[in-house]
Amino acid sequence: MSDAGATQQQVTKENAGETQQQQVVKEMEFEEKGEAERGSAPDEVVIAISPAFGDQMHAQTLTEIPHAAILRELFAGLEEEGVKARVVRIWRSADLAAMGYDAAKLSGSGISISIQSRGTALIHQRDLVPLAPMELFPQAPSIDLPTYRHIARNAAQYAKGDSPSPVPQVNDPMARPKWQAISSVFHIRETEFVRPDEKPVELGVTFKGR
Amino acid sequence: MLAKGQETQGDGQGVKRHKRFEALEKRDVNQDGYVKEWPEVGLIAMGSPEDPEPSIKIEDGVIVEMDGVAREDFDLVDDFVARTAIDNTIAEEMMALDAVEIARKIVDINVTRAEVLKVFTGLTPAKIAAVMERMNVVEMMMGLQKMRARRTPATQGHVTNVRDNPVLMAADAAEAGMYGFAELETTVGMIRYAPFNALALLVGGQTGRGGIITQDAVEEAMELQLGLRGLTTYAETVSVYGTEDAFRDGDDTPWSKALLASAYASRGIKMRFTSGTGAEVQLASAQGKSMLYLEIKCVMLSKGVGVQGLQNGSISCIGVPAAVPGGIRAVLAENLVTTCLDLEAASGNDQSFSHSPFRRTARTLMQMLPGTDLIFSGYSTVPNYDNMFAGSNFDCDDNDDYLIISRDLKTDGGMVPVDEQEVVAARNKAAEALRAVFEELDLPRITDEEIEAATYAHGSKDMPERDTVQDTKAATKMMERGVTGIDVVKALAKRGFQDVAANVLEMQKQRVSGDYLHTSAILSPDFKVISAVNDVNDYEGPGTGYRLEGERWQRIADIRQALGPDDI
Numbered sequence: 001m002s003d004a005g006a007t008q009q010q011v012t013k014e015n016a017g018e019t020q021q022q023q024v025v026k027e028m029e030f031e032e033k034g035e036a037e038r039g040s041a042p043d044e045v046v047i048a049i050s051p052a053f054g055d056q057m058h059a060q061t062l063t064e065i066p067h068a069a070i071l072r073e074l075f076a077g078l079e080e081e082g083v084k085a086r087v088v089r090i091w092r093s094a095d096l097a098a099m100g101y102d103a104a105k106l107s108g109s110g111i112s113i114s115i116q117s118r119g120t121a122l123i124h125q126r127d128l129v130p131l132a133p134m135e136l137f138p139q140a141p142s143i144d145l146p147t148y149r150h151i152a153r154n155a156a157q158y159a160k161g162d163s164p165s166p167v168p169q170v171n172d173p174m175a176r177p178k179w180q181a182i183s184s185v186f187h188i189r190e191t192e193f194v195r196p197d198e199k200p201v202e203l204g205v206t207f208k209g210r
Numbered sequence: 211m212l213a214k215g216q217e218t219q220g221d222g223q224g225v226k227r228h229k230r231f232e233a234l235e236k237r238d239v240n241q242d243g244y245v246k247e248w249p250e251v252g253l254i255a256m257g258s259p260e261d262p263e264p265s266i267k268i269e270d271g272v273i274v275e276m277d278g279v280a281r282e283d284f285d286l287v288d289d290f291v292a293r294t295a296i297d298n299t300i301a302e303e304m305m306a307l308d309a310v311e312i313a314r315k316i317v318d319i320n321v322t323r324a325e326v327l328k329v330f331t332g333l334t335p336a337k338i339a340a341v342m343e344r345m346n347v348v349e350m351m352m353g354l355q356k357m358r359a360r361r362t363p364a365t366q367g368h369v370t371n372v373r374d375n376p377v378l379m380a381a382d383a384a385e386a387g388m389y390g391f392a393e394l395e396t397t398v399g400m401i402r403y404a405p406f407n408a409l410a411l412l413v414g415g416q417t418g419r420g421g422i423i424t425q426d427a428v429e430e431a432m433e434l435q436l437g438l439r440g441l442t443t444y445a446e447t448v449s450v451y452g453t454e455d456a457f458r459d460g461d462d463t464p465w466s467k468a469l470l471a472s473a474y475a476s477r478g479i480k481m482r483f484t485s486g487t488g489a490e491v492q493l494a495s496a497q498g499k500s501m502l503y504l505e506i507k508c509v510m511l512s513k514g515v516g517v518q519g520l521q522n523g524s525i526s527c528i529g530v531p532a533a534v535p536g537g538i539r540a541v542l543a544e545n546l547v548t549t550c551l552d553l554e555a556a557s558g559n560d561q562s563f564s565h566s567p568f569r570r571t572a573r574t575l576m577q578m579l580p581g582t583d584l585i586f587s588g589y590s591t592v593p594n595y596d597n598m599f600a601g602s603n604f605d606c607d608d609n610d611d612y613l614i615i616s617r618d619l620k621t622d623g624g625m626v627p628v629d630e631q632e633v634v635a636a637r638n639k640a641a642e643a644l645r646a647v648f649e650e651l652d653l654p655r656i657t658d659e660e661i662e663a664a665t666y667a668h669g670s671k672d673m674p675e676r677d678t679v680q681d682t683k684a685a686t687k688m689m690e691r692g693v694t695g696i697d698v699v700k701a702l703a704k705r706g707f708q709d710v711a712a713n714v715l716e717m718q719k720q721r722v723s724g725d726y727l728h729t730s731a732i733l734s735p736d737f738k739v740i741s742a743v744n745d746v747n748d749y750e751g752p753g754t755g756y757r758l759e760g761e762r763w764q765r766i767a768d769i770r771q772a773l774g775p776d777d778i
Contacts, residue, residue, distance in 0.1 A: 095459050098459075129431070130461055131429060131460065132401065132431075132432075134401075139600065163679060163683075165678055165679060166399075169372075169399070171399075171595060171596075171597070171598065171600065171601075172600075173562040173594040173595065173597055173600060173602075174562060175600065176529040176561060177241070177242045177243065177529055177532070177562060177563050177564050177565055178241060178242060178243045178565075179243055180243070180492070180527070180528075180529025180530055180533070181245045181529050181530050181532070181534070182243045182245060182533075184253070184492045184494075184530050185245060185248070185253070187493075187494050188251050188253075188491070190494075191494040
């Protein structure tokens with residue numbers, strides 16, 4: 001990976017046989033703001049990021065989407081619906097459902113988005129059981145940036161008490177043969193960053209080059 | 211690799227490529243992902259250096275050491291296995307047998323299935339792994355042919371669609387019934403559609419063929435509720451794992467899974483567990499143990515819980531063993547272990563694992579040729595783009611390939627050829643039956659346009675859109691209103707679908723008689739239970755066991771594509 005430093009970069013992403021070209025932000029900085037507390041604002045959605053997200057493992061997903069670009073799309077999707085974003089790093093687990101459940105309990109609206117470094121995501125709600133989220137996006141290689149933005153819009157609508165149609169998903173039966181083993185290696189590497197006894201930390205995010 | 215000095219062309223454009231290698235890279239097999247073994251984290255199919263040596267110590271009737279671990283150091287899984295899955299009255303005797311000798315007993319047609327079953331009740335996980343290590347895939351297939359519990363092989367189908375369209379689902383279930391599937395499994399794209407999917411599968415399945423048993427693989431509490439309501443008639447997606455960490459990730463223990471199994475049994479609903487190689491490593495909690503060793507613990511745990519069967523063969527993790535050396539052999543080994551512990555084997559083949567038709571076929575022949583209780587668990591009866599289990603190893607576009615392989619080899623793959631016009635009629639009837647049920651239960655409207663589309667559809671791309679918000683709200687209300695299988699029977703009867711109503715009612719009665727809770731139980735079209743009790747596998751070499759012959763063979767042999775002398 002070249003150190004293009006701080007600015008937008010053209011990335012090419014293969015998706016369902018089409019080549020899409022998108023202008024994406026590639027870098028961001030985190031500012032640690034201490035232990036995340038339970039929010040009281042009913043118009044916030046908490047975004048839970050996994051232990052290595054954004055600053056380890058090349059800060060990109062399985063399909064090389066920069067983590068910064070994903071966070072920016074999530075922010076944009078929430079903003080479109082007039083809902084505030086709060087980012088929390090979950091340290092105790094890299095498990096998607098566990099992260100999302102923890103974050104939902106911290107969220108003023110009770111709604112959270114959870115995302116792992118490999119790109120897998122979900123929308124959770126604090127009254128649900130941990131393994132039954134509102135919407136699950138299990139196939140990271142099939143999720144593109146517009147889909148991340150749509151996920152955030154839906155999360156925002158749930159926060160407002162609406163019932164949006166679920167985000168349409170690409171069902172690619174060939175994602176498994178191509179990606180599953182590599183995805184496992186990716187996840188094993190991410191779990192090496194887990195700190196089982198550490199509390200969730202609230203993060204400020206600054207996108208670079210924008 | 212190229213020799214030094216050959217790496218680059220003078221023009222600086224990089225390595226000059228051999229055109230055959232360029233051609234090879236475009237082949238399907240090279241669209242698959244492969245990884246090297248990484249034993250330290252358990253990314254190894256069989257025989258990890260971290261796998262323990264077999265051992266057992268019994269004091270006062272209690273296992274105090276198993277596979278080199280003292281009782282006080284057992285994790286949850288070891289503890290459960292040692293307490294429940296090993297007969298400690300014969301374990302020392304069986305553990306004293308050489309692993310090669312046990313492997314030979316599995317293959318030897320002069321050693322009965324019953325004798326092998328007895329040996330396996332006294333083995334530890336590491337010992338069973340050592341036995342599998344001694345066998346090649348042909349020997350394992352010999353073993354599967356002899357050791358599977360039910361004499362007659364069968365198969366299971368997936369019926370799903372990407373939009374959770376209930377009309378299409380009912381039509382697809384009816385078509386699957388005609389192809390001869392013994393069980394049908396659905397799941398959801400959207401969780402809130404689960405009740406409609408269960409309903410569509412129940413009505414459509416019983417339209418295609420009476421006695422087909424149906425399940426809806428969703429979150430465990432919802433799945434149980436659907437079963438209790440009589441909207442599904444078996445369950446399978448109760449996952450168990452080979453390490454304590456993996457269980458904890460799922461918010462579970464072996465005891466909580468046992469409790470769930472009991473809940474199904476207490477209400478007369480058939481159920482099996484699910485596990486498979488690769489799950490623990492995918493959850494990053496394999497602790498350096500091989501995939502097969504951990505899977506053997508899952509099989510033993512299932513045996514210990516007392517469930518009648520197990521779905522394994524890697525299942526949703528197949529991409530993991532498939533990516534490492536010997537992985538598909540390990541997947542066959544886990545099926546064999548399941549049968550050697552006298553459990554129903556629903557043997558996988560249910561997930562897309564390769565772009566290559568050769569790899570796909572080779573992987574499936576391992577179970578298809580010997581036959582298992584359910585060769586696929588399941589076969590995608592819909593196009594893979596509609597398969598919400600993320601694609602199966604075979605889909606509906608492979609039906610003729612599969613049937614003709616079955617005909618070529620005179621092997622019963624659990625499917626039979628069908629007549630196009632009969633299928634069209636059954637699809638239409640299923641869609642109409644579901645419409646009647648929807649109307650009687652005050653559920654959202656099903657239009658003529660939808661019925662027509664579902665009757666002839668290849669998949670959901672051929673269906674008009676439904677209002678998913680309205681559907682999911684109605685599905686939630688349907689559960690709140692307490693709709694049960696009996697309400698479905700009443701609705702069908704009231705609207706003139708007497709035969710379908712009678713079939714759905716028969717399925718409800720099965721829960722009262724409970725006979726289909728026996729190992730490997732399926733139902734014939736006239737609702738007779740076929741299980742390891744009344745159809746026990748008696749294979750002892752040529753001249754014994756299941757043979758594809760008579761009317762069934764004629765049916766498989768008689769394909770629409772074959773020309774007769776009068777056609778020429």
